[in-house]
Amino acid sequence: MDASPLSAARCSVAATCTSSQTHVHLGRKTSAKSTRSLRSRAAQLRKHSTFIRGVTVNRKSGVGADGGAKTRVGRTTSVAPCKATLESNLEGMNWDDMSEEEHYDVIVVGGGHAGCEAALAAARMGCQTLLLTINLDRIAWQPCNPAIGGPAKSQLVHEIDALGGEMGKMADCTYIQKRVLNRSKGPAVWALRAQTDKKEYCEMMRKVVENTENLHIRESMVTDVIVDDNDHIRGVTTFFGMKFMAPAVVLTTGTFMNGNIWVGRKCMPAGRAGEAPSQGLTEALQKLGFETDRLKTGTPARVDRRSINFDVLEAQPGDDEQRWFSHDPAAHVVKEQMSCHLTRTTLATHKLIRDNLHETPTYGGWVEARGPRYCPSIEDKIVRFADKDSHQIFLEPEGRNTPEIYVQGFSTGLPERLQLAMLRTLPGLEACKMLRPAYAVEYDFLPAMQCENTLQTRTIEGLFFSGQLNGTTGYEEAAAQGLVAGMNAAQHAAGKPLLVLPRESSYIGTLIDDLVTKDLREPYRMLTSRSEYRLLLRSDNADARLTEIGRAAGLIDDRRYDLFTTKMANVDAEKERLAKARVSESSPLAKAASQVSGQGVKQSATLEVILRRPHVHYSLLEEHGLGNEGLSAVEKERVEVDIKYSGFINRQQRQLEQIASKHARELPKDLDYSTITTMSKESREKLNKFRPQNLGQATRIGGVSPADITALVLHLSILQRRSEKANKASKRSERDQSTKVAP
Helix, strand or coil: CCCHHHHCCCCCCEEEECCEEEEEEECCCCEEHHHHHHHHHHHHHHHHHCCCCCCCCCCCCCCCCCCCCCECCCCCCEEEHHHHHHHHEEEEEECHHHCCCEEEEEEHHHHHHHHHHHHHHHHHCCEEEEEEEEEHHCCCCCCCCCEEEEECCHHHHHHHHHHCHHHHHHHHHHHEEEEEEEECCCHHHHHEEEEHHHHHHHHHHHHHHHCCCCCCEEECCCCEEEEEEEEEEEEEECCHHHECCCCCCEECCCCEEEEEEECCCCEEECEEEEEEEEEEHHHHHHHHHCCEEEEEEEEEEEEEECCCCHHHEECCCCCCCCCCCCCCCCCCCCCCCCCEEEEEECHHHHHHHHHHHHHHHHHHHHCEEECCCCCCCHHHHHHHHCCCCCCEEEEECCCCCEEEEECCCCCCCHHHHHHHHHHHHCCCCCCCEEEECCEEEEEEEECHHHECCCCEEEECCCCCCCHHCEEECHHHHHHHHHHHHHHHHHHHHHCCCCCCCHHHHHHHHHHHHHHHHCCCCCEECHHHHHHHCCCCCCCCHHHHHHHHHHHHHHHCHHHHHHHHHHHHHHHHHHHHHHCCCECCCCCCHHHHHHHHHCCCCCEEEEEHHHCCCCCCCCCCCCCCCCCCCCCCCCHHHHHHHHHHHHHHHHHHHHHHHHHHHHCCCCCCCCCCCCCCCCCCCCHHEEEHHHHCCHHHHCCCCCCCCHHHHHHHHHHHHHHHHHHHHHHHHHHHHHHHHHHHCCC
16 A cells, blocks of 8 residues: 555654654654644544544444444543554545645633633533643643632632633632631622632632534644734644634633743743743734733742641531522532631741842842732741731642641742741741642733724734733633633634623723723733722622523523522512511510610511621521511512612712713724823823723823713713814705705
């Protein structure tokens, strides 16, 4: 048989092994990969080698239908066809038909939290979606703290779930501890936080991704994007030369673009520990005119729990009350909780750090990228808060079946030789063993002001950015962006209008609005203080605000929607009942309410009025037989919050409506701000750079003052009057012309 067809095949695999690593060769491309990645890639090639036609497998007899032998390699079954069949198939093959292109509706680059939400959303909305990631074994990995939620972040997770996203469900079925933070404060800032099992979270999310209809996954490194002459996205190119084509592409590269990790003065190219960086994509985007910059983050050391003296530490157990991120009861899995523990830095810790600041990448001066303000390294804490003698350090398990303990609040860039000594200055860790060193990672990002509030880029139609690529920090911020980007990529691929979540609608809307209207040069973290409307954007009403949007997009199925409508009906009916039911001042409930609130009941009062009083909770109504046993705990809490804070909620709602009506005024897309001489030069430059879509966005751009906004509104009014005057003149001219022409 002529061997030329085999040599002409475009994809060939060879392995050249050394004692330390394996190189994978695809055609003329070479990439250093681990032996495990080689096996994974070989399995994929076997799985997709269907171009040899006519070979079928008889699973009972263990032979191919053509008589070839069936063999098993690991978990993969392969068939060695007989020589005659192989020669026949190869000779009849049209090698010109073997294309380096594959076509999809949506392509998502990156398999982190943003990438998973984007890919799942697009696939569930009916798009043939391809998820490309450098390492299939690290889908939805939590390289830093394996925790979901916390202040403001929990609101994001509730909103993701309300829209039909996945993160809340994953946290609810993989948690090892849950606590509600800020419970002593108002419901606007209550924050559910879950410590999750890192490996289980990754495995569960991968199962969901692998088993979602319309969703295809592939291990590959994207190095370029394909753009046509009209600045429309057409697809991506990989390191190994494949072209994947789609009218919508979502980039969610995390910390991988030209990533470098630092431990003291030692540097290694990596997106995170043990994983190669993404190379080439930054330069490709720069050629298209995108601005890029560098950011930095870090992660602390992991220590062996068996080497910790827990007897001297303060235990931090989970809450007894079961609370959930997901609004879907089917996603709730009750699990035994594990304790976290609290220790503190000592004077010895601080002295060791101060004496060695010059050994860290930031203070040593060899890394200039900005790190997260609200999650600083331990050396930053020591420098910024020099007056403090001690800082809290939390010891948190990374999973149920691993000895690794995450040392929260202790990330550092110090050399590895100093890290163990520093850890051993902490009470309880005097004899600890370090399993993984702490490191800092710097990476490329693209300032999100280059995106619209749909997360589509301003210059390339169909190209979307989300996650840490946009300059954020945190799994929750990434997932929220990924969900919106994935939804809009699907909408774009289908030729439908893109979704915009207004700032006042959600924390997700606030997050995106901040990203696209501010020139952020440090990692952005969501905080409750960033929202002007946080009393309206609570965790308990996330479904009421966003489920209808998820339903319209096709992300909320009938079962889930029925649960939502039933809940809303129950809440409304109960509030109506409480507004009508009355008790006298001599009733046991009235006396109990007077005692806990310090306010007496005169004559009679409705249950609504009593529940509105301070320190009176729905449970008090139940104790006196005046509650509703048919309501769930979630419904009861929602009723109580709505009634107790109704005055504040209604007032903020009125303020919001007044502001929204003004801020919703759209700005002309072709408006040349440089011609508005009544505005400051800085504001004209900023407005031309950011191109706000409405007046509200313009007010939130740094450097644009209230006086500038007033001048802008006046200018718009003048333009409107001129336009109206021109329209009237045009109509008069048309009438005059018709009069002259008439007989």
